[in-house]
Amino acid sequence: MLDDFETELVAALPVLRRYALSLCRRPDMADDLVQTTVERAVEARGRVEPGARLQPWLFRILRNAWIDTGRRQATRGTEIDVHATPEAAVTDGARATEASLMLKQTVAALETLPADQRDVIVLVCFEELTYAEAAGVLGVPAGTVMSRLARGRVALARRMGIDRAADA
Structure with a gap:
């Protein structure tokens, strides 16, 4: 009561x-x-x-x-809700800078690839399409997508100085 x-x-x-x-x-x-x-x-x-x-x-x-x-x-001072703005979360500055530089280097190297290899890499690696979906978008067989992707990855690695054959 x-x-x-x-x-x-x-x-x-x-x-x-x-x-x-x-x-x-x-x-x-x-x-x-x-x-x-x-x-x-x-x-x-x-x-x-x-x-x-x-x-x-x-x-x-x-x-x-x-x-x-x-x-x-x-x-x-100013308070920010980290859940509402995830970009405000604490980040490792050195890692973020390194990742940003690596991304810029990758994009620059990607631009130097032939169009057929660049298109396949963008569709499969960036847009996460399956080989069959990428083949449908490009109008080529899935085997062609796989070979262009393999050649494009090797060329991209060489342009970025990540040549595994040289490391061995």
Whole structure:
């Protein structure tokens, strides 16, 4: 069974949310402020004077929570939700740079290949088509796709300095 404090607290929730929305203008943040207010009020319920109205005290707690949030954000700087923007996730700078350079080198070497080999490599390796699908796109037999792909990979490796025969 609810006591007077809990009854008044529950009754004040819509008013608290409205006040929180007026402060922050964001529903998600307003909900967080109301939750913080309720938590702080429950922890400090012994400090409420008997017979005093609860709402002004709750408003003061909510406003202080809003000020605390503002101070916290000022010291933290801009926050970005990593799940909403995966490109903001922490990356290894050296690896990312190396991968970017390798990609540029690969694209440049790919441009020097004959068109028939380049088309097969793009369709099979980049677009991930099967040999049969690539053959259908190019209008050639699947065996021709496989031989062009093999020749193109060897030529691409040589142009990029990844000649395995030289390594052996």
